[in-house]
Amino acid sequence: MEVLRSVWRFIQDQMFGMKWLHHVIDSGLSALGMDVSSRWGGSVLFFLYDVVKITVLLCVLIFVISYIQSFFPPERSRRILGRFRGIWANLIAALLGTVTPFCSCSSIPLFIGFTSAGLPLGVTFSFLISSPMVDLGSLVLLMSIFGIRIAAVYVVLGLVIAVAGGTIIEKLHMENHVEEFIRHAKGSVDIEAPDLTVKDRMIYAKEQVTVTLKKVFPYILIGVGVGAVIHNWIPETMVEAVLGGQNPFGVILAVLVGVPMYADIFGTIPIAEVLLAKGAQLGVVLSFMMAVTTLSLPSMIMLRKAVKPKLLGLFIVICTVGIIAVGYLFNGFQVLLI
Numbered sequence: 001m002e003v004l005r006s007v008w009r010f011i012q013d014q015m016f017g018m019k020w021l022h023h024v025i026d027s028g029l030s031a032l033g034m035d036v037s038s039r040w041g042g043s044v045l046f047f048l049y050d051v052v053k054i055t056v057l058l059c060v061l062i063f064v065i066s067y068i069q070s071f072f073p074p075e076r077s078r079r080i081l082g083r084f085r086g087i088w089a090n091l092i093a094a095l096l097g098t099v100t101p102f103c104s105c106s107s108i109p110l111f112i113g114f115t116s117a118g119l120p121l122g123v124t125f126s127f128l129i130s131s132p133m134v135d136l137g138s139l140v141l142l143m144s145i146f147g148i149r150i151a152a153v154y155v156v157l158g159l160v161i162a163v164a165g166g167t168i169i170e171k172l173h174m175e176n177h178v179e180e181f182i183r184h185a186k187g188s189v190d191i192e193a194p195d196l197t198v199k200d201r202m203i204y205a206k207e208q209v210t211v212t213l214k215k216v217f218p219y220i221l222i223g224v225g226v227g228a229v230i231h232n233w234i235p236e237t238m239v240e241a242v243l244g245g246q247n248p249f250g251v252i253l254a255v256l257v258g259v260p261m262y263a264d265i266f267g268t269i270p271i272a273e274v275l276l277a278k279g280a281q282l283g284v285v286l287s288f289m290m291a292v293t294t295l296s297l298p299s300m301i302m303l304r305k306a307v308k309p310k311l312l313g314l315f316i317v318i319c320t321v322g323i324i325a326v327g328y329l330f331n332g333f334q335v336l337l338i
Helices: 002-016 019-031 039-069 074-082 087-099 104-116 121-133 136-146 148-171 198-233 236-243 250-258 265-277 282-294 297-304 309-332
Strands: none
Touching: 002 136, 019 039, 039 087, 039 136, 039 198, 039 265, 074 087, 074 104, 087 121, 087 136, 087 148, 104 121, 104 297, 121 148, 121 282, 121 309, 136 148, 136 265, 148 282, 148 309, 198 265, 236 250, 250 282, 250 309, 265 282, 282 309, 297 309
């Protein structure tokens, strides 16, 4: 058993966490005469290490996930979802969301397509909630920074929010609150996608790496830059006072701050990593990540084009309450998870 633990620690630290890269960059900066123990040197070290680490992991993850995703084009996903009923349909939709686009703005067109094809509204909302919040990329990156227990619980609770949210919307029969152009498109022809060869799937995965990296790389730079500033310039006492255990409203504050932002999980993880190291509670940083990825203002503006205000408001309330509940739950069990 101890051998297995050692192997896993090596995988988490050296493969996912890429601690060897930190040592290489540290040695390189020191050789150039930079004092990495100073504020400026530490900021440069943090920035270079996290940008390279996240970019490398991101490229590998996008390639693998896109290859998997090539087996689930929208029409095949729709047929899969159409085979299930009740809560099982919501669960399958939430699981399918884990192998689809990395941000909510990319998920909304698929949500519209599924809804237009006649899938139950609650099922499509389970997909919409899950897709940006708990994709496979977030699982691996969370493991690289927070460890497997936190990553696993984060994904499970994200899926719970997705399934519960879709189920509630389904029970309330909100179909009339979908915009007319979507409801009237239910008779559209379902075009069968051609079978892809292994080479085709490899080309598709490579193209997705390029497209997605171009889209998210600016947010990685911003997120890591903010993290570097917090890491080396913001006092721990300030972070603890605002986001630590002394502030019972830290989770709510994190959600309110996260909603107006637009980023993906790859840009928020560096910020969350530093906040946790500075004394913020675990539930606070994870609820911040969920809010940014699921409820960003640009995403809500896009979703408003597809659904009416009452349904949009219900979606926001369900996600907000779920995220806040998850935040306080993580805070309560933080001692067991870290």
